[in-house]
Amino acid sequence: MKMQSILSGYVLHKRPYRETSMLVDFFSLEQGLIRTIVKGVRGNSKSDRKSLLQSFQKVEFTLAGRGQLKNLGRIESLNLRSNLIGNQLYCGMYINEVLSRCLPEAEPVSEIFDDYEQSLLSLSQVSTTQLSDIEPILRIFELNMLQTLGYLPDFSVEANTGEPILPELFYTFDAQSGFHLSHANAAMPYTGKVILDIADGKMSRDSTVVDRVDEQKASVDELILRRAAKQICRQAMRQLLGQKPLKSRELFIQG
Known part of the structure; x- marks a missing residue:
């Protein structure tokens, strides 16, 4: 079984994808710019993932899949979101x-x-x-x-x-x-x-x-x-x- 790489970084950009998913661009320390699919977050107000997919908040995450466009696996916050106004x-x-x-x-x-x-x-x-x-x-x-x-x-x-x-x-x-x-x-x-x-x-x-x-x-x-x-x-x-x-x-x- 192949081990998943653990990445750390920030959300740069996100946009709707199909009915319930999003395409999200991450800027990671380990792999630079990564484009991912995040499934089931649109229209789901109870999704913990949705609250973590915010700009200026450092997160730790994993990716799954074999294609160029990976699926987002686990994600969690590493620190508080930068408060910019x-x-x-x-x-x-x-x-x-x-x-x-x-x-x-x-x-x-x-x-x-x-x-x-x-x-x-x-x-x-x-x-x-x-x-x-x-x-x-x-x-x-x-x-x-x-x-x-x-x-x-x-x-x-x-x-x-x-x-x-x-x-x-x-x-x-x-x-x-x-x-x-x-x-x-x-x-x-x-x-x-x-x-x-x-x-x-x-x-x-x-x-x-x-x-x-x-x-x-x-x-x-x-x-x-x-x-x-x-x-x-x-x-x-x-x-x-x-x-x-x-x-x-x-x-x-x-x-």
């Missing part, structure tokens, strides 16, 4: 949708799994509801995911020459090849300083800034940095997402 919730749903669409199936990606858990923790602990202050969590996650999956060009060198990116020069970004030397009047130019700061993970202002003039300048620099990181991530992720829009982005507009 408002924009934090929308950001969590955005990350889940990105993972469901970008991850390769049945391939372990422990670095991304660790980043996912850290992002959920950061979202649950953030003290502000302002989207502009929450978005750096998304950018850091996106950049790490793209780097791990091999879709992020080198941020340290110019694509054509291999020369180091210089803070005072301007560059344009191409998702396939990387950063190209350009000028200030080009479409969507980035300074070398912004590129290097994104690579260093400098998404938020230094809390030690005390001078009012310096603090105001830091706020402007921070805004420029965040906008650039968002544009670069969107361009790079288009290779994985294709032309189909993300449904979770509509939540930010509606909210």
Whole structure:
């Protein structure tokens, strides 16, 4: 008798399947993205399984079956569900949708799994509801995911020459090849300083800034940095997402 593998992870996405079942995407530590059938949970308000198939709650589960689409076996909670509300919730749903669409199936990606858990923790602990202050969590996650999956060009060198990116020069970004030397009047130019700061993970202002003039300048620099990181991530992720829009982005507009 073949032993069932015990997996741990999170529900990313679920949708109706046939009359009483659901198709559920799990992100597991051991096997990455796993798509499963969960039988008999739709319309059954007394089902314990239904209450466990919630986003942002870590669960332990087993799979059964020989085909590519497995049946969910045992499932139980490993900890309390992350309490996300408002924009934090929308950001969590955005990350889940990105993972469901970008991850390769049945391939372990422990670095991304660790980043996912850290992002959920950061979202649950953030003290502000302002989207502009929450978005750096998304950018850091996106950049790490793209780097791990091999879709992020080198941020340290110019694509054509291999020369180091210089803070005072301007560059344009191409998702396939990387950063190209350009000028200030080009479409969507980035300074070398912004590129290097994104690579260093400098998404938020230094809390030690005390001078009012310096603090105001830091706020402007921070805004420029965040906008650039968002544009670069969107361009790079288009290779994985294709032309189909993300449904979770509509939540930010509606909210």
